[in-house]
Amino acid sequence: MKAKINNIMSTELFLPIVSLILVLIINIIKTPNFFNITIQNGVFYGYIIDVINRASELVILAVGMTLVVASSGGTDISVGAVCALSGAVACFILSGGEVSTSVYHSPYIVAFVSAIIVGLVCGSFNGFLVAKMNIQPMVATLILFTAGRGMAQLVTNGQITYIRVESFKMLGNSVKGIPLPTPVFIAIAVVILTFIILKRTALGLYIETVGINNKAAKLVGLNPVLIRFIAYAFCGLLAGLAGMIVSSRVYSADANNAGLNIELDAILAVALGGNSLGGGKFSLLGSVIGAYTIQALTTTLYAMSVSADQLPVYKAIVVVIIVSLQSKGFQRIIKEFKLKRKVEKVYEK
């Protein structure tokens, strides 16, 4: 029995699932109608649907962030700013520079593709600095973290650009006839595609190898520079996609608030997913569950009337606790404690 419990506790997904259940239990106690789902106009409504819907961008970013963390042991803190930038570029192309528009000035696909390309370029820039130039990931991505929103401001001319076209709202809201909001499907598609790419090819293994030991990876003939670059570029691409969803949700480009503080959420999702922030082995599923947990936590906190700019306090505390529990220093303390008890037992005998 004890062995069984130990076995369950040591599985990768133990931490994320337990924390998800914990958050859900708190919710059921506080709001009994948490799991109620109603159907209005053929669309599902309810807390749980809302959580799954709102978590979509976070899930997408968490996928990218997982690969970045696994391959380089660092995090990409520019994802929020890249979201804002890609959304701003897409809205700029669609509106043709006007503050508010009700017709497309260019085809939607052009805007969509350019948003993705903006993300890819930003990711490649980060990847170049980290992989090729050997700069600490946090410092390299700090550049875009600060400048990205500035560039988004320049693109939108410091104003919020509105796109009041129905088809623009489709990506971030629900399409008629489909009972679930679109972002949910996009998030699931991204997860499945990434999972297939990682499992069907050796890329997943390569990323883990590079993350565990860069030099060893080089000696066995891998190209760590290329693999890290791919991870960052992919993360940027996903950030571009998330930026499109964010701006489609509010049918506008808001350079100040689009994807604000989402980088912390994404890092938190990765850590909560049981992945070590030091790089190496990773579990994509863990991060995804982590992302849904974070969104559930956010919704819970909002329900407890915590305002948006106060939210980071609680999340920061959660990050510190999780990371402390994962840390080498803490594990050593536990090991020493266990050893002490063993020694004491021997003495008693």
Added chain:
Amino acid sequence: MRNKIKNIDNKAFLLYMTIVLFIIMYSIGIIMFGNKGFQKPQVFLNLFISNAGLIVIATGMTMVIISGGIDISVGSFVALTCMVLAWMMEKGNMNAVSSIIVIMLMGLVFGLVQGILIAYLNIQPFIVTLAGMFFARGMTAIISQEMISIKNETFLAWANNKITIPLFGIVNKKGVTVYPYIYPTVIAALIILVIMFILLKYTKFGRSVYAVGGNEQSALLLGLNVKSIKLKVYILNGLLCSIGGFLFCLNTCAGFVEQAKGFEMEAIAGSVIGGTLLTGGVGNVFGSLFGVLIKGTIEAFVSFQGTLSSWWTKIIIATILAFFIVLQSILAMSKKEQK
């Protein structure tokens, strides 16, 4: 001779480059905006006045980077100190001196917590200070979501205490000689800079900070207590951040949530541009002073130009930072190849 050039190459090259860059940029400013009064000594002194807080924070950041770490919580922490100062004086009716003592204690505690997490639990400094960054910004919002402006008389008297320099007087249109002035914040910042320079260069603690940053393993083998040194670095940095926040607050005389956004990048940029290696072990606080002055010059450019949005400052600084870190990394790589 060749050896000498090599020596410059190794350590001071980036520092000299920074000083040259600053002089070039300032000269360009004088040429471009000479008709708007860029050459006035007051413009030069304004660089110090508006960046007094940042100078102190950049010296702290330099020390942290030298020790091999980084602190990206400084911007949010400055916002928090300003907010706490404003709140204590306006809502809590405390006097100015005791408020400042409280924020210094707060800085020490903040540094202590971050330091313990980084030094004793071996968590990456990025992650800890990222959490610290969001924590401090969120705390600011919890204290007050509205702006609190400071009306405390003692505090305002400090803030508006002009010190005129009886040199380089300029006769204005009315025929009165106007002398350039500075605020006490500048003197405080420069004193702290000198103290930090001496501390890092000529004390046992300072030398061990360099040793830990240069190679942690070797420092450990030398018998240095790496963990306690790191802890001390973060505690001292916390104190410097609170002092920097206080000086910053003397400039703005208010506390609000969005204050000092992007400060962490300006402080890191200041250190890196000033020749501090991100890998640790190499750096000089005077370099950081020039790094900060370069940032100030860019700001002056943007404000003299008049039509550019203030976002340009951030973008240009980010570009310069990117340029310098790439340069650092190229230098480091070529050094490796030489070996």
